[in-house]
Amino acid sequence: MGSQMVFKRYEIKYLMNYRQKDAVLQAMEPYMSMDEYGHSLIRNIYYDTPDFRLIRESMEKPVYKEKIRVRSYGPSGAGDPVFVELKKKYQDVVYKRRISMPQAQAKACLGRKMQLPDSQIGQEIAYVLDFYRKLEPAVFLSYEREAFYERDGGDFRVTFDENIRYRQEELWLDSDEWGTAILKPGLVLMEVKTSGGLPLWMVQALSRQKIYKTSFSKYGSAYLDIFLSKRKGERQYA
Numbered sequence: 534m535g536s537q538m539v540f541k542r543y544e545i546k547y548l549m550n551y552r553q554k555d556a557v558l559q560a561m562e563p564y565m566s567m568d569e570y571g572h573s574l575i576r577n578i579y580y581d582t583p584d585f586r587l588i589r590e591s592m593e594k595p596v597y598k599e600k601i602r603v604r605s606y607g608p609s610g611a612g613d614p615v616f617v618e619l620k621k622k623y624q625d626v627v628y629k630r631r632i633s634m635p636q637a638q639a640k641a642c643l644g645r646k647m648q649l650p651d652s653q654i655g656q657e658i659a660y661v662l663d664f665y666r667k668l669e670p671a672v673f674l675s676y677e678r679e680a681f682y683e684r685d686g687g688d689f690r691v692t693f694d695e696n697i698r699y700r701q702e703e704l705w706l707d708s709d710e711w712g713t714a715i716l717k718p719g720l721v722l723m724e725v726k727t728s729g730g731l732p733l734w735m736v737q738a739l740s741r742q743k744i745y746k747t748s749f750s751k752y753g754s755a756y757l758d759i760f761l762s763k764r765k766g767e768r769q770y771a
Contacts, residue, residue: 540629560738581671611637670704699755
């Protein structure tokens with residue numbers, strides 16, 4: 534998998550309907566093309582402590598926060614390559630480190646049954662595992678993604694995510710596609726990823742369609758739904 538392993542960029546999110554998405558796609562057409570994954574089904578396993586410490590602290594919007602996950606671009610068996618990713622955010626800048634390995638090895642490494650690769654990124658991930666001690670698979674989260682890159686060689690990227698779903702059962706990447714929907718029907722999440730500002734043509738397209746940036750976390754939304762469902766259940770059986 535000859536993909537980028539280190540990222541430093543801003544990630545800006547926008548919620549929109551399908552009509553607005555079509556208008557943005559039309560504005561993108563002269564400047565952007567689909568990337569190597571094109572239209573893909575992204576699957577993630579987010580790791581957290583039993584009391585969801587990482588996502589709870591993240592939702593408090595601290596200056597620094599981090600997440601750790603395993604990602605695949607489609608269903609993956611035990612021997613298929615996946616990404617182990619450490620995602621950090623400091624003062625609005627996102628830093629992402631990832632390494633690729635077979636799914637079975639990723640599961641063993643994060644379960645502390647096997648050592649991570651002896652590399653800078655492997656050491657960073659190992660430090661997080663040691664710091665939090667009891668990290669374990671917490672949430673499966675999947676979505677359909679269309680990803681685009683800038684044709685002139687710049688680092689500006691745009692992704693559209695639909696059918697975002699989560700679950701707390703069958704927490705690995707080779708299980709069937711099912712779960713609870715996060716977005717309301719008819720909505721799409723667009724993410725703009727850039728090391729600088731937005732191109733003028735994108736600013737104009739967003740302005741014309743009255744699309745405004747939003748604060749949205751897929752894992753955070755899943756956690757809130759889990760928490761509220763649990764509270765509702767506790768009230769019913771109190």
